[in-house]
Amino acid sequence: MYQYHKLGCPIAWVSDWLNKFSLFKIKLNTDSCLSCGACDKKCYIVAMEPAKYSLYKPATEKPGNSYTCSKCLECVAVCPNGSLTYKV
Ligand code: SF4
Ligand code: SF4
Numbered sequence: 001m002y003q004y005h006k007l008g009c010p011i012a013w014v015s016d017w018l019n020k021f022s023l024f025k026i027k028l029n030t031d032s033c034l035s036c037g038a039c040d041k042k043c044y045i046v047a048m049e050p051a052k053y054s055l056y057k058p059a060t061e062k063p064g065n066s067y068t069c070s071k072c073l074e075c076v077a078v079c080p081n082g083s084l085t086y087k088v
Contacts, residue, residue, distance in 0.1 A: 016067040023088045026064030026076065028056055033083040039075040055084065 039055040040046045045063035046053045054060040055075050063069055076084045 015070075019067060019069060019071070024086055025088075026055070026062070026069075026073075027085050027087065028062075029083045029085070030056075032081055034081065036080065038078045038080065039084055042074040042078045045069060 033056050035056060037056070040050070040053075040057075043053070043055060043063050045066055045068055046055065052061055053063045053066070055063060064075070071086070073086055076086050
């Protein structure tokens with residue numbers, strides 16, 4: 001339903017465009033990441049295409065850079081040790 005909403009909503013199109021050029025990004029600290037996978041379980045983008053996207057697995061696309069990322073920041077909130085941050 002969320003994807004349907006985004007495709008049909010002009011405000012979401014602008015939001016997607018701003019997302020692309022935003023200075024703020026979801027960043028991973030690979031040194032402190034425990035590879036627990038909790039962040040991926042919270043992200044609807046990963047849920048739709050788990051082979052393509054992951055917030056922490058190497059050699060995968062980062063859902064935070066996707067135009068469909070809503071910046072819900074559930075991934076950041078669920079991380080048990082603050083390895084994900086949303087900053088410039
Ligand atoms: S902010 Fe939300 S949509 Fe974006 S990567 Fe994190 S959990 Fe996924
Ligand atoms: S929730 Fe945090 S510690 Fe767990 S895999 Fe994601 S970034 Fe790494």
